[in-house]
Amino acid sequence: MRGNHERLVSIDEVHRARERIGPYVRRTPIMTSETLDRLLHAKLFFKCENFQRTGAFKARGALNAVWSLEPNRAVGGVVTSSSGNQAAALSWAASLRGIPAYVAMPKCAIKSKVSAVRRYGGQIIWVESRDEVPTTEEYERAVTRIQSNTGAELVHAYDDERTIAGQGSCALEILEAVANLDAILVPVGGGGLVSGVALVAKAKRPELRVVGCEPEMADDAYQSFHTRKAIACANPRTIADGLRASVSGLTFAHLLNHVDEIVTVSEGAIIQAMRLAWEVLKIVIEPSSAVPIAALLEKKVLGEDKRIAVVLSGGNADLTCLPWNEPCENMGVPR
């Protein structure tokens, strides 16, 4: 992890990222729901990055990094470590530029995310680890080995200015689509998304409140934010598989400079929020996306009839393994 005196990504870098990735990413829709507004006492605007290419916002940052590379750097390909969405996004981005992508993945990665990487042509290298979830050091070792074998450029999932600038493009779209927002709620894993969103929000509308939302079981950003010291979470067991990473020096610096508040939510609230989105919005979101909705459910963020954007970060949920499953004999078919 790098020090606390990092260079912050600028709004100009986000504008350039948006231009660079514009032809390839989706300008995802923003959904509204009277039912959820009533339930959560706010006017909510759901930014549907679950509909983004590769099923998550990660497509933005990965694509920006890949297209930022000088041609002589690009030929060696790109490498990243990821439990899933970054792996798929970088594989996809690299395939668009016609360069190889190598991804260091943990063996516990969910099946649908592994198949997505394969579908986009990424080469998977399984990370050896003692625990089920590899440590940061184990990931780094795997990446270094791949780099020395291939000469690939590391595109970190969040500890990378190009990545953060790409994720910020999501906030530009929100601010252009929704007037008079009071707050933006963003899930926090490694902190790349919240860094990009917060820097854009503060550059464009300094009074707009940016709230990072995190599982209690992976509360490294919350702890870091409150102690003002970057703290990592070892082997977090949250269902929000996209949020198990810990903040880096770079994202921590963005947090301290641009984020107003970090709140944490229980696992039960995450599951309830995820189900609510599926049932009411009729969209598939992954547990990580449900974390900001959980913050409203648990009143960690008070709606107060304010205009609140909620970033639904991705939709790559494992459909065979839903947390609210009950045994079911007849599949709803009459006997």
Next chain:
Amino acid sequence: MRGNHERLVSIDEVHRARERIGPYVRRTPIMTSETLDRLLHAKLFFKCENFQRTGAFKARGALNAVWSLEPNRAVGGVVTSSSGNQAAALSWAASLRGIPAYVAMPKCAIKSKVSAVRRYGGQIIWVESRDEVPTTEEYERAVTRIQSNTGAELVHAYDDERTIAGQGSCALEILEAVANLDAILVPVGGGGLVSGVALVAKAKRPELRVVGCEPEMADDAYQSFHTRKAIACANPRTIADGLRASVSGLTFAHLLNHVDEIVTVSEGAIIQAMRLAWEVLKIVIEPSSAVPIAALLEKKVLGEDKRIAVVLSGGNADLTCLPWNEPCENMGVPR
């Protein structure tokens, strides 16, 4: 069931319906997916009626019927029989006009559909039946009893011109949004949706092919279409709970006059198609909506790189009871 010489609903009635319901219904989005296009060899346009108010296209017809009533007829309220989506839609439509809605429901109706009716203020009357799924006669008896007690106006889920005219508004939106369509695929239950869609298609673009898609296990429309005689299906056991109804005299007349073809699909293909939509489009659709996708999967309709609209009729799936469920111990959370 009425005779085969029914008056067909006109395109003008659909235009009037659209004006009547316009302020209340959603102009639902049309989604596209390169992944599904590649898989199914067509350029597909998914009309997302799962995002419609009350979670299904039924909101259109119910609302048209409710707002068609003269004030002195409206005061007594409205009544319908339905396993779910029509029940919720009519309850919702009646609540907008401030009149009571009575719904005769089978005891086997899925939980989420029952709670939707309650949420919209509909009054449920359970239909007594020998079998798990009530017969048409048992439904009719229940409705007649409600009418004689309340004076409510019957709004049939499909055997009703006002209903068909309302459903047709969905096709107006498709034709306005997508140029040069070659075909529209529509799920067929009682036939209200396909009647409305087909009459609009043939009025506006006679060369546009309209294909009704039905589960093999509830193939009354297919049988009726091919024998040119309205045939009912007794107690169909398909997973597509919205398609268990049989065509009526009125919808059969529309089928014969306006629909080009009816195809049937297996239960396995419906489940596979439903999962595909959830995984790739990241949207929640109910099994009935998956039937036209299943027709493409089973090559009952050949994509042939044509431009094909697929009506995704609703999203009210029972999330606790998914047909692809596997036993799942750790919910994807690392130990």
